[in-house]
Amino acid sequence: MLRGAALRVTRPRLAVLTAVHAHPHADTVSIFGAVRTELPEVSHQAVYDVLRALTAAGLVRRIQPSGSVARYESRVGDNHHHVVCRSCGAIADVDCAVGETPCLTASDDQGFSIDEADVTYWGICLECVPAPATS
Numbered sequence: 659m660l661r662g663a664a665l666r667v668t669r670p671r672l673a674v675l676t677a678v679h680a681h682p683h684a685d686t687v688s689i690f691g692a693v694r695t696e697l698p699e700v701s702h703q704a705v706y707d708v709l710r711a712l713t714a715a716g717l718v719r720r721i722q723p724s725g726s727v728a729r730y731e732s733r734v735g736d737n738h739h740h741v742v743c744r745s746c747g748a749i750a751d752v753d754c755a756v757g758e759t760p761c762l763t764a765s766d767d768q769g770f771s772i773d774e775a776d777v778t779y780w781g782i783c784l785e786c787v788p789a790p791a792t793s
């Protein structure tokens with residue numbers, strides 16, 4: 659993947675890419691922790707720099723729901739959306755709406771050529787839904 663994006667293959671890049679693949683929607687702290695287990699000597703700054711380079715190269719997608727820190731994922735280029743739990747901040751993938759009214763078909767595109775729709779669904783995840791009262 660790195661070579662395909664014309665990026666030099668370095669151990670920190672490989673380790674960060676592997677960590678993002680293994681932990682979708684992880685924040686920098688978790689990614690740093692995962693990379694550290696493989697490369698104990700890597701610095702915070704190095705991980706930040708690699709994440710920035712991978713994001714710029716399109717190998718990694720950065721998402722940041724409001725009220726959350728930046729998260730990274732390796733599922734790029736399919737314009738999928740996210741559902742975020744208001745209570746615990748859990749994030750899950752939601753495929754792009756399909757059918758009669760795909761979300762990329764804006765009601766009025768204002769003449770723009772649209773290639774992405776940034777949709778975030780908010781709600782309460784299964785873990786956070788109060789258990790039904792048993793009587």
Ligand SMILES: [Zn+2]
Pocket residue numbers: 743744745746747748782783784785786
């Ligand atoms: Zn939750």
Ligand SMILES: [Zn+2]
Pocket residue numbers: 682683731733738739740750751
């Ligand atoms: Zn995702």
